[in-house]
Amino acid sequence: MATIGNSELDIFPLALGGNTLGWTADEATSFAILDAFMAAGGNFVDSADSYSAFAPGNSGGESETVLGNWKASRGIGDEMLVATKVGHHPEFTGLSPQNVAAAADASLKRLQSDHIDLYFAHSDDPETPLDETAAAFDALVRSGKVRYIGLSNYSPGRVAEWLAIADENGFARPVSLQPHYNLVHRAEYERGYAPLVAEHNLGVLPYYGLAAGFLTGKYRTSADFEAGIRGRMASQYFSDSGLAVVDALAELATIHAVEIPTVALGWLLHRPGVVAPIASVSRIEQLPALLDSTRLVLSDLETDRLTSLSNTIDA
C-alpha cells in the first residue's frame, strides 16, 4: 500500500481503470472484475463522468453508473476508493465553476455516494480562468463532496500555476497527477512532470499503463490492430523500437514465469513518483496478470535493460 501524495488515501499498488466498465465489459463482467480486484486487495478505481461517451450508443456516465450499482449491490463504502473526472462529459464540457458543481452532483448521483475520494480535472480548459476552476474545486472540498483534487493532462506550467493559485488563495491543493506514462511513452512525464512531482510531493497515477494493450504483447503486426475495439488506440505505439520493448518484456516474463503485461506494469510501478499504475481489463481472465505486477521483483539489471531499450522512444 502507498499514500497518494499529501493525502490520506492509502492505496493498493495497482489502480483499476474504469473506462471498460459498461463499455468493453458489460455490467455482469464489470461486477465480476470489481469483485476479483477487491478480493485481491485492490481498493482504488479510476473513472470519469465521460466514460464511455466515446463508444457508439453510449452517452457518458456508464462507468460511474456500473461502479455505483456494484458498490450498492455489495454494500461497499470506503473500502473501494473512487476517483472520477470532470470536463469531458457531453452535457458538462469544460471547467467553468457552474459546470464543475453540476457535473460533480451528477457523478455523485451515478456513484450513489455523498463524496468522491479523488476528483480530477480531466484536462485543461483554456476558456475558463484557472483561478475560477481552482475555486470551484476548492468549494467542493469545503462542502465535503470531494476529499482530494487531482489534475490530468495539464501542462507542467499549468499544474504549477494551479498550485500557486491554491497557495495564494488558501484553496485545497491538488495532491495527484494523472499523466499518460508507460514504457513506450516516457519523455512527456519524465522531462516535463517529474521535477514538479518531486517538488510538491504529488502522487502519480499513470494512465495507459499498458499502452491501451500494446504492452500486453498481443499486437505484433499491423494486421493485429484491426481485430477488436481497442486496436486503433494501441496502434499509436506501433514501431520497431516499440516491438523491441515488447520482445524484451516477453523474455523477462518467461524468466519470471509471469505474463508480458505483468512486467510492463512492474517496471512502471517503480518509476519515481508513481504510486500505482492505472490499467483496465475487459475480461476477468486478464486481471491476474495485472495483479501479479504488484508482487513482481525485477533485478536492477532487468529494470535497466527495459529503461535503456525504451530511452529513445518518443525522445
Ligand SMILES: NC(=O)c1ccc[n+]([C@@H]2O[C@H](COP(=O)([O-])OP(=O)(O)OC[C@H]3O[C@@H](n4cnc5c(N)ncnc54)[C@H](OP(=O)(O)O)[C@@H]3O)[C@@H](O)[C@H]2O)c1
Ligand atoms: N486521464 C485520462 O485522460 C485518461 C486517458 C485514458 C485512460 N485513462 C485511465 O486509465 C485507464 C487505463 O487506460 P486504458 O484502459 O485505456 O488502457 P490500458 O490500461 O493501457 O490497457 C488496458 C487494455 O489492455 C487489454 N488488456 C488488459 N490486460 C490484458 C491481458 N492480461 N491480456 C491481454 N490484453 C489485456 C484490455 O483491452 P482489450 O481486451 O479490449 O484489448 C484492456 O482494456 C482507463 O481505464 C482510465 O481509467 C485516463
